[in-house]
Amino acid sequence: MNAREDVLNRVRAALGQPGVGTTAAGAVGTAPAAVDVPREYRSAGEHSPGSAAVVEQLVDRLVDYEARVHEVTADELPATIARLLTELSEPGADTPPREPDSSAGASVVVPDGLDEAWLAALPDDVVVHRDAHDAPLSALDLDAVDAVLTAARVACSETGTIVLDGEPDQGRRAISLVPDVHVCVVRADQVVETIPEAVRILAAHPERPQTWISGPSATSDIELDRVEGVHGPRTLHVLLTT
Secondary structure (H helix, E strand, O other): OHHHHHHHHHHHHHOOOOOEEEEOOOOOOOOOOOOOOOOOOOOOOOOOOOOOOHHHHHHHHHHOOOOOOEEEEOHHHHHHHHHHHHHHOOOOOOOOOOOOOOOOOEEEEEEEEOEEEEEEEOOOOEEEEEEOOOOOOOOOHHHHHHHHEEEEOOOOOOEEEEEEEOOOOOOOOHHOOOOOEEEEEEEHEEEEHHHHHHHHHOOOOOOOOEEEEEEEEEEEEOOOOOOOOOOOEEEEEEEEEE
């Protein structure tokens, strides 16, 4: 018996089935028929979606991941977005150094379905680039902008994970992966406690591409030296609207 057969036999034994190529008595036989796999894992948390407990847990996880969390009301959202994007053009901001002759403010890419009210407080010197599935910006264009602003589809408090699934207010996956700073708006009522709850919401549109975000992008080498911004945004701002 090779290693593959050994692994499959252990799986079938756990399901109460004979192994590959053997009968229950160990004689040569045919492979068993497929059976339903019991799924008795926890399908929901003890706290309801959007409750104070799950919101508090999400904030705790995000802060632990070194994301920057801003709890704001819906009315405060435009001004908070404007402040964060304006700060990107100031000395010591999150973005890499600008060209010496650059006099413009920060630049941000937004999906074409984003709520326009979120941009209402932006100063005139913040340059807004719009990205659409039928008119996408190139990777070079995205690399040149300072930040991306998106909504979210769902967030899981237990793992501190935010999921985007390509809805019009979230846009293509590329726009949330190339820019150095991601400003992501999450509504409190989008926060669930467990991954199974999040998956059920996402399963309503299985054809959509998904991006799962647990804090800023980071990796470590064999000596555990942490490097941020390798596989996505180096800085993650989460605007949690309550």
